[in-house]
Amino acid sequence: MTILAIDTSNDAMAIALSKDEQVIAEYISINKNKHSTRLMPAINQLMQDANIAPNHLTKIAVAKGPGSYTGVRVGLATAKTMGWSLNIPVVGVSSLQVLALQAKPVTGLICPFFDARRDMVFTGLYDSKLDLVQEERNVSMDEWLDQLSQLKEKIVFISPNMANYQERIVNKLGEYAEFMPEGFNQPRPGLLALFARDKKSNQVHQLQPNYLRLVEAEAKWLANQEEQAHE
Amino acid sequence: MKKDNETMILAIETSCDETAVAILRDGVKLEANVVASQIESHQRFGGVVPELASRHHVEQMTIVLEEAFRQADMTMDEIDVVAVTEGPGLVGALLVGISTAKALAFAHQKRLVGVHHIAGHIYANRLQEEFQFPIIALVVSGGHTELILMKEHGLFEVLGETRDDAAGEAYDKVARTMGLPYPGGPEVDRLAQLGQDTLAFPRAWLEEDSFDFSFSGLKSAVINTLHNAKQKGIELKQEDIAASFQASIVDVLVEKTFRAAQQYKAKQVLLAGGVAANRGLRTAITTKFADQNIVLSIPPLWLCTDNAAMIGAAAMIAYQKGNQADWTLNANPGLDLEMYGKR
Ligand SMILES: [Zn+2]
Numbered sequence: 001m002t003i004l005a006i007d008t009s010n011d012a013m014a015i016a017l018s019k020d021e022q023v024i025a026e027y028i029s030i031n032k033n034k035h036s037t038r039l040m041p042a043i044n045q046l047m048q049d050a051n052i053a054p055n056h057l058t059k060i061a062v063a064k065g066p067g068s069y070t071g072v073r074v075g076l077a078t079a080k081t082m083g084w085s086l087n088i089p090v091v092g093v094s095s096l097q098v099l100a101l102q103a104k105p106v107t108g109l110i111c112p113f114f115d116a117r118r119d120m121v122f123t124g125l126y127d128s129k130l131d132l133v134q135e136e137r138n139v140s141m142d143e144w145l146d147q148l149s150q151l152k153e154k155i156v157f158i159s160p161n162m163a164n165y166q167e168r169i170v171n172k173l174g175e176y177a178e179f180m181p182e183g184f185n186q187p188r189p190g191l192l193a194l195f196a197r198d199k200k201s202n203q204v205h206q207l208q209p210n211y212l213r214l215v216e217a218e219a220k221w222l223a224n225q226e227e228q229a230h231e
Numbered sequence: 232m233k234k235d236n237e238t239m240i241l242a243i244e245t246s247c248d249e250t251a252v253a254i255l256r257d258g259v260k261l262e263a264n265v266v267a268s269q270i271e272s273h274q275r276f277g278g279v280v281p282e283l284a285s286r287h288h289v290e291q292m293t294i295v296l297e298e299a300f301r302q303a304d305m306t307m308d309e310i311d312v313v314a315v316t317e318g319p320g321l322v323g324a325l326l327v328g329i330s331t332a333k334a335l336a337f338a339h340q341k342r343l344v345g346v347h348h349i350a351g352h353i354y355a356n357r358l359q360e361e362f363q364f365p366i367i368a369l370v371v372s373g374g375h376t377e378l379i380l381m382k383e384h385g386l387f388e389v390l391g392e393t394r395d396d397a398a399g400e401a402y403d404k405v406a407r408t409m410g411l412p413y414p415g416g417p418e419v420d421r422l423a424q425l426g427q428d429t430l431a432f433p434r435a436w437l438e439e440d441s442f443d444f445s446f447s448g449l450k451s452a453v454i455n456t457l458h459n460a461k462q463k464g465i466e467l468k469q470e471d472i473a474a475s476f477q478a479s480i481v482d483v484l485v486e487k488t489f490r491a492a493q494q495y496k497a498k499q500v501l502l503a504g505g506v507a508a509n510r511g512l513r514t515a516i517t518t519k520f521a522d523q524n525i526v527l528s529i530p531p532l533w534l535c536t537d538n539a540a541m542i543g544a545a546a547m548i549a550y551q552k553g554n555q556a557d558w559t560l561n562a563n564p565g566l567d568l569e570m571y572g573k574r
Contacts, residue, residue, distance in 0.1 A: 036326050040333045040558035054338045069282065070323055073289050074330045081334035084293045085307050205294050209286070217280045 002052060003059045004043070004082070005193035008035040008075040009067030009095040010114055011160060015042055016189035017050050018197070023190035025050040030186075036074045043078075057088055061196030063187065064092035065210040066122035066136070067114055072209045080204050089201030093192060094210055096136055099158055100126045101191040102184050108154040109133065113141075115161040122212055125155070130195075138212045141165060145172040154178060160186050233309045238550065240312045241299070241335065242543030245328030246320025246348050247373075248273055248284045250291040252299040253539035254310070258547020259357060263302035264533075264540045267291045270414070277413045278403070281321045288327035296331070307339045314546030317345030317556075318566030319374065325562035333558060344549050345556045345563075346542045347571040349375060350387065352503035354548070355534040355541035363498040363526055369488045371512070372504030373399035373416075376484075378442045378491050379568070385548040387572040390491055391442025398480055399506050401446040405453050405476055409469060419473045420509045426470025428478035430456060435483060442487055449479050477511045485515045492525060501528040508535040549574070 007014040013035045016026040025046050031038070047054070062079035065072035076092070083090030099112035106128070113123035116138055123144055124136035137144075148155060149172050156178045157169055162185050169177045214222070233239050237257055244251040248270065254263040269287045273279045300306065315332035318325060329345075336343040353368045366381040367390075376393040396404070399416060406415020411422075432452050435445040453476050460467045492500050500520060506512065513529055520527045534541060554574050 036330065037559045037561045039330075040337055044337065044558055054340070069285070070326060073285060073323070073327055076289055077292060077327050077330035078334045080289075080293050081296070081331045082338045084296065085335055085338050205297075208290060211286075215280060215282045215286065217276050218283060221275055 001058050001197060002056055003061055003193045003196055004047075004057050005061040005189045005196065006039070006043075006075050006079050007063035007095065007098060007187055007189050007192060008039055008071045009063045009065050010071065010187070012186055013038055013042065014187060014189035015039070015046055016193045017046060017052060018190065018193035021194075023193060026188070026190040028186065028189065035071050039074060039078060054082070055086065057082070057086060059088055059196060059201070060090045061192050062090065062092050063095040063098045063192060064207070065095050066116070066138070066212040067095050069209075069211060072211065076207070076209050080207055084204045090204050090207055091196040091199045091201050092207045092210075093196060093199070094124075094136060095187065096122065096124050097126065097130060097132075098192045098195070099187045100130055101195055102188060103156045103158050103180060104128070104130065106156050106178070108156055108178070109151070111148065111155050111157050113157070113159045113161070113165075115159075115164065136210070136212060141168060145169060149173050149176070152176065156180065158185055233305075238312065238547065239305070239310045240314055240543045240546050240550070241310045242314040242346070242539040242546055243328045243332050244316045244348075244351070244537055244539040244542045245288045245292075245324050246316045246318070247324060247537055248279045248287075249537040250288050250295050251537060251539035252295045253543045254299055254303040254305060255540065255543035255547070258544050258550075261358060261540050262305065263299040264538060265295050265298045265302065266538050267295050274413050277407070279321075281323055284321060285323035285327055288324055292327060292331050307335065310339070310341055312342045312344055312546060312550050314344045314346050314542055314549075315560075316348050316351065316542050317560065318563035319348055320562075320564060322562045322564045325564065329560055329562055333560060337558065342550070343556045343560060344546045344554055345560050346545050346549060347566055347568055348542075349377070349503075349568050350385075350545040350571060351541040353379065353381070353387075353501065354544035355503060355530045355538070356501045356528045357544050358534060358540060359528060359530060360526070365495050365497050366499045366501060367488060367492045367495060367497040368501050368503055369484060369516075370503045371398045371484065371506035373397060373403065375504060376444045376446070378487060380491070380495055385552055385572055387568045389569055391444065391487065393444040393446065394437075395445050395447035396450060398444070398446060398484065401450045401480065402506070404450055408454050408457055409472060416506065416509065419477060420511055422470045422473035423477040423511050426468060426472070426474030428475045429471045430475035432456075432475050432479040434479055442491055444483065444487070446480065449476070477509075481511050481515045484512060485519050488516065489519055492520075492523070497525055499526040499528060502530065503535075505536050508532045
């Protein structure tokens, strides 16, 4: 089984190849907003380096968001099209779950999060088996930390945006807050490839981005509809 | 089935709110043409919402691809070139098509070609009949109003363009002021067929030798007339407003096209772009060129609105010129037509 993993959903552009039980090539680079031009050259290079032709691939794994809308779409459009046209399965994995994969060796709850701007985060809560225990959401960090502090359980926080939040987390959760060691706060595409190995694939037409947020115009429109319904 | 000397092009267009895929034989014969329109989704907002358009493109893309291959009864193995709209257009929307095209071309090791959207609109006409140069093309759409001279395949000289609003934009704004449903252009056209040019709106001819356009003055004149009438309690017939507005736009478009055709001794004049579907414009230009020894090409309605067939038709020329995009191909919302032609 040869898997190509793609994660362009956040600041890092990350791709990897796994063969059977091993990651055989991995590339990560952080350079915001250039995912669309850099992705295919990187895939080309990675596959050449690993001596794997596109028709050797047996599965595609993709991080489906949340994250940058455009980044998520670049990844998904690429993964879906490659999977569909090569007639191989595509597995979409939440970008938060991909991030949480790095905390797998630790025991306890795992809280991955990405900065979603306007003091909001994309986040959710996973257990150590990487099963979701509190659904993914787009929420203000303070509100989310209040909620987590009531659990009175040890929670491992993991995020590439940790620097901006660590102090607040410690203030709210005190001894319940734990953090990943330096170098473990970026999602790793190699882990995504391995994780996808035994995962059931999605029907490719149905695989959609995990935006966690409505389009602004749509949200306003829905709110308006609701208002009118109540009048 | 494909013969050895034939070129099969798969073309993708996602620059605005249509997700479109086409398959062409030698760039002139359509084997498949699929367009998934999002108009119903954007209608409630009175215009295209870019983020929503991009989302719909991702939802539709592989479904539309599959349908195109089904229509053509072909597989990716038989395709030689993957072509995609590179710009102009909405950047997020363009990126979905470009990512898709790159994935297809990479996965099957095919040639990748980026296409200018307006070159596509012009080349839609080549699916109907072979070009005869020199050509004067009148491109009118929501975002564009341009007069273009072509002396040979793939080369474009912009003779004139709008200095403010595109014709389609003026249509949309006037339609909104008149309280017509979105999209307003076709609705204005429909009403105009039933009314008379009674309001004598201005024609913006600009300098005598200029092929440029300007529609913002006309747009303001219409809006002012509507407001004044309302204040004075005068009831204006919607049909007459539409007819008068349309007559003003069409007069200028047709007259300037006619002058350009004479000045450059055009053998062929062609209409291109969404507004080319406008009945007022089609009738007026047909009448104007009726006794001229010039081929007048007006695409059928399905080739006027955005589609991928036209992108494939333009891609054939780019391919023959030896153009090839590499894996860094990016969306280029401000892509210049003349520069594109000189590649
Ligand atoms: Zn167009």
